[in-house]
Amino acid sequence: MPSAASHGNHHYPNSSSKSSNANRNRQNQFSDRRQKILQQRKSLPIASVEKRLVDEIRKNDILIIVGETGSGKTTQIPQFLLGAKFCHDGKVIGITQPRRVAAVTVAKRVAEECGVELGQEVGYSVRFDDTSSSSTRIKYMTDGLLLREALLDPYLSKYSVIIVDEAHERTVQTDVLMGLLKSVQLARSNSASHGQGLNFGNKSVNSVTSSEKENSGQSNSFLKKEHQYAPLKLIIMSASLDARTFSEYFCGAKAVHVQGRQFPVDIFYTRHAEPDYLDAALITIFQIHLGEGPGDILVFLTGQEEIESIERLINERLTKSPQESQKLLVVPIFAALPAEQQLRVFAPAPSGFRKVILATNIAETSVTIPGIKYVIDPGLVKARSYDPAKGMESLNVVPTSKSQALQRSGRAGREGPGKCFRLYPENEFGKLEDSTKPEIKRCNLSNVILQLKALGVDDILGFDFIEKPSRAAIIKSLEQLFLLGALTDECRLSDPVGYQMARLPLDPVYSKALILASQFNCLEEMLITVAMLSAESIFYAPRDKLDESRTAMKSFSSPEGDHITMIKVYRAYSEFLEKKSIEMGKAKSEKALRKWCKENFINSRSLRHACDIHRQILGHVQQMGLSLASCGDDMLEYRRCLAASFFLNAAVKQPEGMYRALASGQVVQIHPSSVLFRQKPECVIFNELVQTNNKYVRNLTRIDYLWLMELAPQYYAVQN
């Protein structure tokens, strides 16, 4: 993500506020800046209710805080609590965020506000990047990371307060975390008086027994029942106006409201439903450009392809326009776009030009773009859904929810009054769902369930989720985990495989692949494979350079499939990096590396991410004592290991280039991004089955059908 991305509800000093007097000494500048910060803090809407808020937090063990955009809740509340001595005995205030950038940027800001060095009293902790220390009292973190911490410290004993921020987004991690925190809070208040263990749902869990199985030894001494825990304060922060869901879930917890600071945004609707929303968007862009005052335009579209095609249409029309009205700069942004191109949205348009930003929902929450005065919202979004019966995920274009539409229009009112053009009639807005369906009801649950099992939750169906996933989805994932050997016949975490799998921050099927690979003597290769599979797609193919990107990919491609191709890319990258850093030093080699990626149509952000994952998982498997062997040139053994690992995802060729997925019987096609797209081997294993325009399998390798029966007899022997 671009580093310029800011997040949430805080105000950054603008550059013009910096001292203009070059003669002033540093000390003065410093105290100037302190003054400025103090003034900004005082002017935040939340500053006037500090005392009342702290009182409410003292009185209530759980508090819901509804804070509108711009209230300052994310940066200020932790500081209020620190000032009110909520960190006695070296305890920590933890604040979770759904996204890494948010945790990092907010922590930096708060450290500055407090006048401390980042990593001292104020720090952050996200995957691959931990600035917290033993002196840290205010710790910003991703909610996924706090869940991982809970595996090592189930009572989260170092925290006196945990604040779950952006709870309205209802990400999987946030939902699971809230369920966990509810139990932890109960257990800690009980332990203070009665010394009871963790209680999940209806069932008391014997954490001691389950954790004894874990061979780590380091993590579980505190589970002794005589240990006393200080009570835990919980604060759930949400930007949505509807606090009722949270309040009901947390046993009628009190909710308070904090004013925000947003500029008004006028909303416009179309008179009639638009038959072609892309055409309507195009017309609206030019109406604003030719008829409205200065200010940039943000258009919400559903995906890369749509963005690229509208970009072409706008530019075509511009070349036909009179000179004076040509001053429109089109800038696309979506997650798969290489970072340096993403950064273009933050650059101001050249003088006299207006920017029009074509964005996916990345611009709803993840990236905040300055200068937006007009928002065009066709009211659609591409969303994931999951069919447990078929084991298949789908990406479909669906109407946004009301809250999503509000979030989008709000993007026009961050710096001044704005306008939002919704490309549908007003009565359609009334028919939208109030809020987006929580993600936990739309995804494969294997990972969530493995986590919960490792936390000692045995009865997943009885677990007190804020919103329960369907029974079918839970059972399907339990089944998958059983077939992977992570669960025993009694549905408990298996020892050691299940515990090992839960420790690895990977999809369960990838964790299993690593464990098997150590037996197939190809762990080195499999480690690269799962790192590459865990990152976003490595190759980047822009529409206008399709042929070039295909040629580049060919130089790495293996006739055996995508997995070996990925290994070749990874090794080429590592070799290039090693060579260049000897030749020209680390700093310069970075630049050469980015050039290398660009020439090869590889997304350097994705590849670096894969390297980070590789390094982290390498550490884990070494700690687990798995044997880190390489199969050398014997890729047959590696492919057999892929078959043994991904046997649930096998497909055989049908007439006319179609394939039949063996587990569900669905007829699928090979995704055009695969190196096997034209090869059409008899039998393949794959990693993803997604329905978009068609049913596609992605990331494939050619295997021998007979291997399945040999290597996964528990699954295939019965059927055949």
Next chain:
DNA sequence: CATGTAGGG
């Protein structure tokens, strides 16, 4: 023959 909303560990 023809392609990946957004996040997280």
